[in-house]
Amino acid sequence: MYSEKVMDHFMNPRNVGEIENADGVGEVGNPKCGDIMKMYLKIENGIITDVKFKTFGCGSAIASSSMATELIKGKSIQEAMQITNKAVAEALDGLPPVKMHCSVLAEQAIRKALLDYSKKTGVKIEGLDENEFHEDDLHEIEVED
Amino acid sequence: MEKIIYMDHAATTPVRKEVLDEMMPYFSEYYGNPSSIYYLSNFSKIAIDKARERVAKTINAEKNEIYFTGGGTEADNWAIKGIASKLRDKGNHIITSKIEHHAILHTCEYLEKNGFEVTYLNVDEYGMISLDELERSIKDNTILISIMFANNEIGTIEPIKEIGSIARKHNVIFHTDAVQAVGSLPIDVKDMNIDLLSMSAHKLYGPKGVGALYVRKGIKIDSLIHGGAQEKNKRAGTENVPGIVGLGKAIELAYSELEENTAKLVELRDYMIKNIQNRIPEVRLNGHPTKRLPGNVNICFRYIEGESLLLSLDMYKIEASSGSACTSGSLDPSHVLLAIGLPHEIAHGSLRLSLGIKNTKEEVDFVIDKLVTIVDRLRQMSPLYEKNQEGK
Numbered sequence: 001m002y003s004e005k006v007m008d009h010f011m012n013p014r015n016v017g018e019i020e021n022a023d024g025v026g027e028v029g030n031p032k033c034g035d036i037m038k039m040y041l042k043i044e045n046g047i048i049t050d051v052k053f054k055t056f057g058c059g060s061a062i063a064s065s066s067m068a069t070e071l072i073k074g075k076s077i078q079e080a081m082q083i084t085n086k087a088v089a090e091a092l093d094g095l096p097p098v099k100m101h102c103s104v105l106a107e108q109a110i111r112k113a114l115l116d117y118s119k120k121t122g123v124k125i126e127g128l129d130e131n132e133f134h135e136d137d138l139h140e141i142e143v144e145d
Numbered sequence: 146m147e148k149i150i151y152m153d154h155a156a157t158t159p160v161r162k163e164v165l166d167e168m169m170p171y172f173s174e175y176y177g178n179p180s181s182i183y184y185l186s187n188f189s190k191i192a193i194d195k196a197r198e199r200v201a202k203t204i205n206a207e208k209n210e211i212y213f214t215g216g217g218t219e220a221d222n223w224a225i226k227g228i229a230s231k232l233r234d235k236g237n238h239i240i241t242s243k244i245e246h247h248a249i250l251h252t253c254e255y256l257e258k259n260g261f262e263v264t265y266l267n268v269d270e271y272g273m274i275s276l277d278e279l280e281r282s283i284k285d286n287t288i289l290i291s292i293m294f295a296n297n298e299i300g301t302i303e304p305i306k307e308i309g310s311i312a313r314k315h316n317v318i319f320h321t322d323a324v325q326a327v328g329s330l331p332i333d334v335k336d337m338n339i340d341l342l343s344m345s346a347h348k349l350y351g352p353k354g355v356g357a358l359y360v361r362k363g364i365k366i367d368s369l370i371h372g373g374a375q376e377k378n379k380r381a382g383t384e385n386v387p388g389i390v391g392l393g394k395a396i397e398l399a400y401s402e403l404e405e406n407t408a409k410l411v412e413l414r415d416y417m418i419k420n421i422q423n424r425i426p427e428v429r430l431n432g433h434p435t436k437r438l439p440g441n442v443n444i445c446f447r448y449i450e451g452e453s454l455l456l457s458l459d460m461y462k463i464e465a466s467s468g469s470a471c472t473s474g475s476l477d478p479s480h481v482l483l484a485i486g487l488p489h490e491i492a493h494g495s496l497r498l499s500l501g502i503k504n505t506k507e508e509v510d511f512v513i514d515k516l517v518t519i520v521d522r523l524r525q526m527s528p529l530y531e532k533n534q535e536g537k
Contacts, residue, residue, distance in 0.1 A: 002456075010456060016526050031490035031529060034450050034470050034478065038528040054528040058452035058469070062526065 002059060003093035009063035014070050017052040023120065026112025028133065029105055035061045039069070039109040043117055048072050048080055053109070060092075060099040067091050068106035077117075080110055081127055108133060150463045150508050154348075154440055155297050155325060155499035160391065161350040167394045168352065171387040179384050180375065189386045196393025200357055203400045204342065205333040212358050212376045213389050217324040217345030219369070220358040221248035223380070224320040224341045227366040228289045229256050232318075236286030240317075242266040242274050243484040244301075245293050249322055250480075253291075266292075271433040272301035272485050276311060283315045290319050294326035294342075298468055298481040298497060299432030300441025302330065309338025318364060324348055324356075328399035329407070329438055340364050344396075346388065350502075351395030355388030406502050410439035413500055417442050417509045424517050431482060431495065440500035443468075445487065448530035449494045449523040451478075457519040463512055468495040490529070 019040035029036035035057030042050035085103035177185035312319035320341035328349025345356040372381025451469025468479030478492035
């Protein structure tokens with residue numbers, strides 16, 4: 001059902017953990033749907049020098065988080081902004097159709113962590129919109145208040 | 146093939162050697178169509194007759210009350226649609242429960258679209274229906290009550306005899322989906338006032354694709370499959386002779402060994418539950434502690450998601466199942482776990498291990514050891530766990 005790469009990133013996920021005093025933290029997902037992704041960024045001079053994640057979710061959610069951290073580590077903010085869910089899925093040699101939302105979640109986690117960084121530091125990031133994080137877009141469910 | 150630790154017997158079971166041996170001659174040696182009149186076909190006819198007798202005997206039914214089908218799902222569909230169609234002039238109300246197998250639930254939903262009214266009974270935290278609620282739900286137009294004998298996910302055994310009495314008292318037909326129960330629990334259709342009962346061979350070490358519906362003498366039911374005159378004109382289609390032979394042998398074996406197998410499985414099950422609870426914090430046993438299928442272990446592990454648990458177990462070739470949304474193909478976790486009142490996030494972390502007669506204590510110990518490691522690894526990765534630990 002999963003590619004070897006997905007299984008590799010699930011069994012040996014890269015960059016698991018937290019960053020103390022992270023420059024940006026983003027959490028997306030909903031426990032009701034069975035997946036939450038939390039991403040921590042360390043950013044120096046516009047470069048993502050370190051990234052860690054924690055994920056509650058299925059195998060592809062964990063693998064997508066792991067792959068997303070690999071894709072943005074050492075990259076500039078603008079490069080990280082270019083990472084799409086498709087790029088995450090392709091880097092994993094594909095995800096089953098029903099699991100594509102996991103890669104969307106990974107893309108969103110990156111952007112939300114960058115938004116947090118932008119808010120904390122006042123650094124403006126082009127293309128980031130505070131209103132873009134609607135969990136309903138990922139899963140058609142009602143979000144409890 | 147690598148050594149597999151198979152703990153998913155509620156999904157399906159391997160065909161036992163004794164069963165396969167009895168089936169084999171009916172593929173290429175005694176292949177005659179049972180409907181034909183010549184010498185060769187006698188073998189098939191006699192074999193079907195023998196299987197029917199074996200099935201009837203184990204549930205205390207009469208031979209002519211057993212109809213072979215293409216499996217448990219067909220038997221369920223036939224029971225519900227066949228009664229609904231036969232009695233639609235008498236009434237259009239059906240009572241079932243929220244924790245039935247989809248073979249029942251989706252059939253009932255289909256009937257709802259076609260003018261029937263269905264009451265889905267609630268269950269308590271253990272998955273038990275309330276007999277009071279059942280009796281209160283019966284109306285003048287109620288034509289059928291269908292409650293499963295034992296639940297496939299959480300193993301809870303329903304009060305079948307009492308349900309049967311209530312149905313009989315109100316003159317309503319009672320069907321039970323006994324797919325998980327047949328082969329594992331003693332069943333007496335007469336004593337339990339059961340009018341219709343579905344079973345499947347592959348849950349009791351028989352072959353896939355064959356099952357049976359018990360229809361009590363006197364119950365009128367429309368056909369589901371139309372065609373030839375097989376099964377007394379009730380179920381058309383050339384009989385799956387080897388499959389039927391397999392069902393007969395498997396059910397006879399299961400009941401000749403019922404006592405010893407039950408004792409063994411209950412001991413193993415309770416040992417497994419106790420040790421998981423002792424060695425892993427924040428787990429929850431789903432289903433009834435004692436009124437449960439002998440081999441059923443169903444546990445929720447907080448802060449983790451079931452599919453990642455299954456994938457991790459599969460790395461050790463441990464085969465199990467989960468009620469997580471990710472394994473169901475939908476976004477919602479199992480309807481059974483939601484019906485017993487579990488919040489979504491906890492239901493996502495469920496694991497069902499269904500033990501079988503070949504499982505050993507060593508295997509159970511191995512699985513628990515691996516579970517300890519896997520659950521810890523996944524929790525260390527989970528932001529929910531982190532939050533909860535901070536709160537302590």
